[in-house]
Amino acid sequence: MVSAMYNFIIKPLLFKFSPEKAHAIIVAIIRLPFVKMILGALFNFRDERLGTEVAGLHFKNRIGLAAGFDKNASLIREMASLGFGFIEIGTITPLGQPGNPKPRIFRLPEDQALVNRMGFNNLGVDAAISKLKKIKKKNLIIGGNIGKNKITPLENAKEDYLICFTKLFPYVDYFTVNVSSPNTPNLRELQDKKPLTDILGSLQKLNLTKEKPKPIFLKIAPDVSFEQLDDIIDIVQQTGISGIVATNTTISREGLVTSAHTVEMIGSGGLSGLPLKHRSTEIIRYIVQRSNGSIPVIGIGGIQSAEDAIEKLEAGASLLQIYTGFIYEGPALVKRINKVLVKFQT
Numbered sequence: 618m619v620s621a622m623y624n625f626i627i628k629p630l631l632f633k634f635s636p637e638k639a640h641a642i643i644v645a646i647i648r649l650p651f652v653k654m655i656l657g658a659l660f661n662f663r664d665e666r667l668g669t670e671v672a673g674l675h676f677k678n679r680i681g682l683a684a685g686f687d688k689n690a691s692l693i694r695e696m697a698s699l700g701f702g703f704i705e706i707g708t709i710t711p712l713g714q715p716g717n718p719k720p721r722i723f724r725l726p727e728d729q730a731l732v733n734r735m736g737f738n739n740l741g742v743d744a745a746i747s748k749l750k751k752i753k754k755k756n757l758i759i760g761g762n763i764g765k766n767k768i769t770p771l772e773n774a775k776e777d778y779l780i781c782f783t784k785l786f787p788y789v790d791y792f793t794v795n796v797s798s799p800n801t802p803n804l805r806e807l808q809d810k811k812p813l814t815d816i817l818g819s820l821q822k823l824n825l826t827k828e829k830p831k832p833i834f835l836k837i838a839p840d841v842s843f844e845q846l847d848d849i850i851d852i853v854q855q856t857g858i859s860g861i862v863a864t865n866t867t868i869s870r871e872g873l874v875t876s877a878h879t880v881e882m883i884g885s886g887g888l889s890g891l892p893l894k895h896r897s898t899e900i901i902r903y904i905v906q907r908s909n910g911s912i913p914v915i916g917i918g919g920i921q922s923a924e925d926a927i928e929k930l931e932a933g934a935s936l937l938q939i940y941t942g943f944i945y946e947g948p949a950l951v952k953r954i955n956k957v958l959v960k961f962q963t
């Protein structure tokens with residue numbers, strides 16, 4: 618009933634607006650008084666059996682909101698009321714920055730996909746902290762996805778990650794190091810052996826000086842080769858960080874139903890949603906097999922149904938995240954998946 622309402626009334630209305638405008642409308646609506654309560658009553662689904670332990674943290678269920686939706690930590694309670702087991706805020710950079718010029722998100726409805734080139738638009742780490750300070754946490758895991766400012770030269774990127782890590786440390790439960798967005802020039806070069814070892818090694822060194830270190834995950838691109846992936850797995854193991862988030866958006870445009878002309882008109886950016894599904898699952902499976910299951914993976918990319926979620930869990934993912942599926946399937950998706958996962962044992 619609620620899904621039908623979303624598919625036949627709400628989505629067609631929202632899709633009349635540009636994706637960024639539609640996002641702003643959704644945000645305005647879910648912030649209205651009482652809406653959070655109504656959303657909670659409609660969409661929250663609790664069952665003890667959904668709970669899981671990963672990297673020493675207890676997640677009430679395996680489905681998280683992916684980074685990029687709540688960049689400034691301003692929607693945590695609202696999104697949690699939709700039944701997400703965890704919320705990843707960000708990507709957050711040390712300084713606020715406007716991101717790329719608009720338009721910078723595009724829908725590819727025939728492919729159930731999005732292309733975005735947002736470019737880490739966010740208000741900066743201090744603004745996020747002022748929001749996080751107001752959150753009363755009850756059984757909700759919050760991840761902090763951190764990145765570098767566009768104006769920071771690549772060779773100084775490590776400092777940006779260290780600043781965000783240090784400042785956010787008291788307010789989040791885990792960190793995701795984002796070196797895989799295609800929309801910050803040359804960022805993905807940080808996935809190369811030397812800079813990656815340096816960044817992750819420095820973060821983990823700092824982490825281990827804390828009384829209670831927090832899990833650090835590395836978010837990778839789906840466009841890495843298996844050879845690169847082998848290096849990444851080695852670095853994750855050597856530095857002793859907690860796990861991998863696989864994957865970010867892809868720069869590939871292979872196999873799309875959308876016409877080549879439309880795709881060309883859209884231009885550069887990261888593709889998310891259904892076309893990413895198989896590649897991200899392949900990467901999850903590779904990491905889990907190659908590490909004999911010793912590296913926890915947060916699986917993400919094209920999850921739009923319970924079957925998609927199960928596919929990724931069967932590939933070995935410990936947790937899952939969703940962004941594009943939420944846009945195409947609506948707010949009932951998380952509950953729909955969790956209802957099926959109650960019966961699914963990994």
Ligand SMILES: Cc1cc2nc3c(=O)[nH]c(=O)nc-3n(C[C@H](O)[C@H](O)[C@H](O)COP(=O)(O)O)c2cc1C
Pocket residue numbers: 683684685686688707708722731733735737762795798836864865866888889890891893917918919920938939940941942
């Ligand atoms: C509009 C948009 C903005 C995004 N912004 C970020 C971001 O700031 N940081 C990040 O790590 N990933 C970001 N992502 C990537 C998602 O977190 C996710 O890795 C990717 O979209 C694949 O998942 P999906 O197919 O479920 O969307 C963004 C994705 C979209 C569609």
